[in-house]
Amino acid sequence: MSEAVLVAVRGIVATITLNRPNVHNAFDDALIADLTAALAGCESNPAVRAVVLTGAGASFSAGADLNWMRGMAAASEEDNRADSLRLAALMRTLNFLSKPTVARVNGAAYGGGVGLIACCDVAIGVDGAKFSLSEVKLGLVPAVISPYVIAAIGARQARRLFVSGEVFDATAAARIGLLHESVPGDQLDAAVERALHFLAKGGPLAQAEAKQLALRMAGMTRESAERTDAANAALIARLRVSPEGQHGLSSFLDKRAPSWVETD
Known part of the structure; x- marks a missing residue:
């Protein structure tokens, strides 16, 4: 495992830091692989009862890394599909982890970073954090993370944010359900500890079953998620190599407005 992801176990809690x-804390191949492995390690460690996911520095996660995006823009549709399936496997691993998960959202989250938050059981963020599902600005869609984001905020809110790509603040994130709590920065750790205090009171088997119960009643199982992931990976791969996707990505990487944006 590289230094892209750090794991610290204190008592019954594992803290995973991007x-x-x-x-x-942008995603690239190494971070995706390391985070997937870290989650699998927590899953198999009987001493770990809860997992906290957070970011180092000022941000939680900015989504896709620029160099990674540059490579994907030049890759084939098949390579893009394989890449998207790896990200889908990460999100699925986090979403269906048998142990309670807490997103400690220390700063901004964009794209895939929003997906990670949506996959956690509890999400607590600082009130200065900003969020966006900005893929449409690149001629793309938030395909892989969409099932988890929609499960968190509902289809109505997702429709607005998917098509607008607008930036929203922590107050809005809490209002629509992406965050359970928005707190001042100096209260973030106390709020996370409070959540962990209550999680420590539950029976481990009961918590695992309760989590699967909630997901199953909402119509989401590992098997259905895997089928959805395959379809969504194919969708984002197709869009990445499409003329609009190629133009949007190249415009973003070259720091210029795409043709569909009116300029004065």
Whole structure:
């Protein structure tokens, strides 16, 4: 495992930290692989009863890394599909982890970062954090993370945020259900500890079953998620290699407005 992801176990709690602060904890192949492995390690460790996911530095996660995006823009549709399936496996692993998970949202979350928050059982963020599902600005869609985001905030809110790509604040994130709590920065750790205090009171088997019960009653199982992930990976791969997706990605990477944006 590289230094992109750090794992610290204290008592019954494992804290997983996205550790690429210089790029706002953006995703690349190494981070996706390391985070998936870290979650699997927590799953198999009987001493771990709860998992906290957070980011190093000022941000939680900015979503896709620029260099990673550049590589995917030049890759084939099949390579893009395989790449998306790896991200889908990460989200699925987090969403269906048998142990309670807490997102400690220390700062901004964009794209896939929003997906990680939506996959956690409890989400607590600082009141200065900003959020966005900005994929449409690149001619893309938040395909892989969509089932988890929609489960968190509902289809009505998702429709607005998917098509607008607008930035919203922590107050709005709490109002629509992406965050359970929005707190001042100096109260974040206390709020997370409070959540962990209550989680420690539950029976481990009962918590695992309760989590699966809630997901199952909402119509989400591992098997259905895997089928959805395959379809969504194919969708985002197709869009990445489409003329609009290629133009949107190249415009973003070149720091210029795409053709569909009116400029004065």
